[in-house]
Amino acid sequence: MAKQVKIKDIAKMAGVSPGTVDRILHNRGNVSQASRTAVERALAETGYRYNIHTSAVSLKKSYKIVIAIPTAVKGEYWGSVLSGIEHALEEYSDITIKCEYAFYNQFDIFSCRNSFDSILDMEPSAVIIGATFVSETILLCSRLDSLGIPYAFIDSVIEGTSPAVTYSSDQNACGRIVGRLLDLFTGKDAGIAVFGSRRIGNERANNSMGRMSGMLQYFGSIGNGREIRESKISVADPEESEKDIIRFLDSNPDVGGIAVLNSRGYIVADTLASHGITGIRIISFDLTVNNMRCIQNGTISAIICQRPELQGFHAVKAIIRTLLYNLKEKNEHHIMPTDIIIKENLPQYREIYNE
């Protein structure tokens, strides 16, 4: 509880007026080098920090944050992200922050381009990006960079950009978690299957690949000679995927555990259930409504979840802090924890993730 150092104090120490200190704090320019160094030393010595409250009181400017993420469906991944974003905005309801959305279809590159093109017209103070398409994102970021508009990444990292902050999760670790859990869940002689996405080229699939390598890495490292069999399931066509699954299991009868490296675990679970196949442990990703249902009825053993809610929440808070304090904290990268969810702790997480 050190006593608050005020702008006046800094001004006195540096032998200038409060106005000059203010100019330096806000990079408003028109300050001589002499004053600047004097003030900056005083600032550093005292460890001055804005009083956020008085600052907010007199702040004239109102910020506009643009949220550029894939279309958010309640109960799905990006829906949770969005609910975290809205939650964070509520916390700052006492300062004027406008918020606009630039949703895009994560499976349609043209929709992404359209959406990203419109962002600059919105004149944002900051942008929060849930990236899917690499080169489109890089283009957007370089434009933002040249305008000095800070941006934050949620869920994924795009190389060749300089976000103020990134919130994502460690997909490789996710894969290793799945590996260990399946290893623990199944007998030594059971085979392990991995179902990935058929679709490639978008970010979710990249996530899926990171998970895959993590999982293979796990089974490689323990060296107990487990057979890992890969397969793809089609996202587009439910009937086709059902046939795929049954065909796969027919030709691999020893499989005791299945990892579904995207959020479609419920498709596999439902298929097994409808064919009366039991005794196979399934692990999948994301707390979607369908996956929750399967956790409830026991057809999915565990769900791996990466806190989309918190990612959105923290990204907004961080970007607002960047704006308020005029920070240049470049490329701060936060890895969200990976939650393991089973039937028994589902209710508690449900409260956090949804609503």
Next chain:
Amino acid sequence: MAKQVKIKDIAKMAGVSPGTVDRILHNRGNVSQASRTAVERALAETGYRYNIHTSAVSLKKSYKIVIAIPTAVKGEYWGSVLSGIEHALEEYSDITIKCEYAFYNQFDIFSCRNSFDSILDMEPSAVIIGATFVSETILLCSRLDSLGIPYAFIDSVIEGTSPAVTYSSDQNACGRIVGRLLDLFTGKDAGIAVFGSRRIGNERANNSMGRMSGMLQYFGSIGNGREIRESKISVADPEESEKDIIRFLDSNPDVGGIAVLNSRGYIVADTLASHGITGIRIISFDLTVNNMRCIQNGTISAIICQRPELQGFHAVKAIIRTLLYNLKEKNEHHIMPTDIIIKENLPQYREIYNE
């Protein structure tokens, strides 16, 4: 982003002066019934809310929060709680909040009495209580109630009190989680052992009992005829506990999984390791340094953790909100999620829980 309604607006609507509105908002009394009803209607109509910033700016009063919890050791349970508390206080560094601590020895009822007796002398604005001894806590709370001092519970609930807010976790669910995990981790024919605390009468032990009933409930519900064998381990005497453990396993050779319902899982793990016993899955509670070590080296399969950090964090934030907004949100009870931690997601959680 509705336009801010100001005190002046309310005053105009109710036909009184801003001072009168302020008096009503802060229960400062000396207001006629007529003004009160007029103002309260205007308040309700507009849905007026403080502007927290300007409020904080002009607030003369400084709050003092007293933290009454068991002695916090860094890296242990209450140490994490404390670090969450300190973290929350940092977020409010712009308003003057003093903080005093009233630590007590959770195994010594006299130390608790001494500590609790000293709290009122500190003239707290609010108290945060980590309760261990029931009747002492009830006494403290009734005194606080009569003085109108709000208090929050962390970690446990004491019946017969009216806290402003409670942050705890669902011990029964924890027990069921342990049950399911051990069930998944071990073959059908393996026996399951439960190690509880020998010590009783304090809250941790109560937690331990809640976990026990949850675990038995799980195995009762699935009805696969698992043998559950209970034992106690002595906390006080390491050598004695080591002997206990070996003796127990000698007479129960079929045991394939052990649940340690307190934070002492590392004792069991170390004992097995030093006797060259492998193949037994151990699950324990709390991310202490010793337990983390055992997760790392593979002797403990999973740790159940109840976010002590977050409990402390949220309790402080909630109690400060109560003070700032003068709220009377009685008995709001938040259940923290229960995290399942294995070797692969340990690093991510470590970042959250410690530091």
Next chain:
DNA sequence: TCAGTTTTCGTGTACGTCCACAAAAGTAGG
């Protein structure tokens, strides 16, 4: 050196609330 120009600096007001103090209204007793 001096007028004109640009850069740098200081002053003063506004923000919405809290709260102290003074003013006004109400009450009771004579």
Next chain:
DNA sequence: CCTACTTTTGTGGACGTACACGAAAACTGA
């Protein structure tokens, strides 16, 4: 109806920062 007292109400200054505006200083070129 007046005084003494209590209750109720209005007013104005303070909080620390942001920012506009105008003053002062520094620089420019002749």
